[in-house]
Amino acid sequence: MSFEKGKSAVLLLAHGTPDMLGEMAEYLSKVTGGRAMPQEIVKELQHRYAQIGLQEAPGLEPPPLTKWTMVQAHMLEHVLAAGKVYVGMRNWHPYIEDTVAEMRREGVTKIKAVCLAPQNSRTSVGLYRKAVLSAATGIEVEFVAGWADSPLLVEAFAEKLRPVWTEACAESGQRVPVLFTAHSVPCRTIMTGEASIAGARPGTPVQDSPDPYPVEAKRTAQMVADRMSAAGLRENDWYFAFQSQGMSGGPWIGPTVEDTLKAIKAEGHVGVVMQPVGFLCDHVEILYDIDVAFRQTASELDLKLWRAESLNDSPVLVEALVDVITGKYKATVDEVMVPA
Ligand SMILES: C=CC1=C(C)c2cc3[nH]c(cc4nc(cc5[nH]c(cc1n2)c(C)c5CCC(=O)O)C(CCC(=O)O)=C4C)c(C)c3C=C
Numbered sequence: 085m086s087f088e089k090g091k092s093a094v095l096l097l098a099h100g101t102p103d104m105l106g107e108m109a110e111y112l113s114k115v116t117g118g119r120a121m122p123q124e125i126v127k128e129l130q131h132r133y134a135q136i137g138l139q140e141a142p143g144l145e146p147p148p149l150t151k152w153t154m155v156q157a158h159m160l161e162h163v164l165a166a167g168k169v170y171v172g173m174r175n176w177h178p179y180i181e182d183t184v185a186e187m188r189r190e191g192v193t194k195i196k197a198v199c200l201a202p203q204n205s206r207t208s209v210g211l212y213r214k215a216v217l218s219a220a221t222g223i224e225v226e227f228v229a230g231w232a233d234s235p236l237l238v239e240a241f242a243e244k245l246r247p248v249w250t251e252a253c254a255e256s257g258q259r260v261p262v263l264f265t266a267h268s269v270p271c272r273t274i275m276t277g278e279a280s281i282a283g284a285r286p287g288t289p290v291q292d293s294p295d296p297y298p299v300e301a302k303r304t305a306q307m308v309a310d311r312m313s314a315a316g317l318r319e320n321d322w323y324f325a326f327q328s329q330g331m332s333g334g335p336w337i338g339p340t341v342e343d344t345l346k347a348i349k350a351e352g353h354v355g356v357v358m359q360p361v362g363f364l365c366d367h368v369e370i371l372y373d374i375d376v377a378f379r380q381t382a383s384e385l386d387l388k389l390w391r392a393e394s395l396n397d398s399p400v401l402v403e404a405l406v407d408v409i410t411g412k413y414k415a416t417v418d419e420v421m422v423p424a
């Protein structure tokens with residue numbers, strides 16, 4: 085790392101996920117910034133998390149999002165060989181504020197914070213940033229706001245897509261389209277001059293620029309598709325959709341996966357390969373939303389659905405993080421800040 089003096093350390097930021105079903109209501113109130121979710125939504129999410137293995141009591145293994153985030157941090161620590169790599173989560177343990185307190189106790193004076201969400205968005209990265217800055221008073225923070233077009237990130241996704249796309253084309257005897265996805269966000273969050281973001285309180289300053297998120301998400305997809313051209317993927321072989329529109333009120337950005345699957349069917353295809361390019365490891369929006377719900381929608385349309393494996397313990401992903409942290413890849417970095 086290129087910090088000149090003081091004790092510097094990397095802080096990886098992630099979403100966080102509950103360890104057992106009974107924690108769902110408390111978890112959701114963290115996700116929404118304190119707004120209670122209706123009981124039907126809590127129950128529906130418990131149902132989805134139960135389908136991906138969450139139980140009434142903590143299991144022998146942590147849930148996938150926690151497990152893979154910790155694996156990624158350990159792999160990065162090993163490859164960087166520059167001291168401890170810390171993990172802080174916004175919505176569950178280990179909370180960002182607790183990890184920053186631990187860093188402070190351990191003498192860290194400079195934090196390089198990187199989100200395990202490569203595309204910059206107000207409702208994900210923006211909230212991580214706020215949590216770090218409010219916990220890190222007096223500590224210097226270099227906050228990486230986006231690394232959506234990192235070449236090694238793109239290669240990590242392409243490496244997972246190549247084998248499954250090749251297999252899908254061979255099995256169906258025709259070119260199977262790829263459907264890249266990223267998480268949807270409420271329409272109101274991507275508009276200029278909008279103050280009403282998840283977790284925002286009355287009086288939050290009005291944002292004066294549009295959220296870069298939709299452009300950055302499609303940029304990652306475009307770059308993975310370009311990278312796949314050597315394997316035979318052509319420009320008109322791929323689609324992009326925003327998945328997992330939320331349960332809170334108001335419209336969320338599209339096109340939805342559901343509508344895109346219908347369009348793919350209408351084009352005469354027999355199958356589709358899905359690859360989410362906004363998530364770096366398995367969690368409910370992959371293991372339930374894609375593997376259960378979209379697979380069901382596809383089957384009702386008589387489309388076979390394949391999914392590229394998640395990056396999880398991908399060494400290429402870890403190399404991408406190394407490039408972001410060492411500055412070899414020029415990420416979008418906020419000014420170095422010492423929160424007052
Ligand atoms: C770019 C934006 C978002 C990303 C990336 C994202 C990832 C992500 N989300 C969950 C789990 C939940 N998210 C929920 C709500 C929610 N998510 C976003 C945005 C992103 N999420 C927004 C704007 C909201 C709405 C918040 C609000 O105030 O209402 C929820 C609650 C249920 C729901 O509305 O769907 C859950 C659960 C995970 C696990 C994840 C990736 C790691």
Ligand SMILES: [Fe+2]
Nearest residue numbers: 099115267330
């Ligand atoms: Fe979310």
Ligand SMILES: [Fe+2]
Nearest residue numbers: 267328330369
């Ligand atoms: Fe979601």
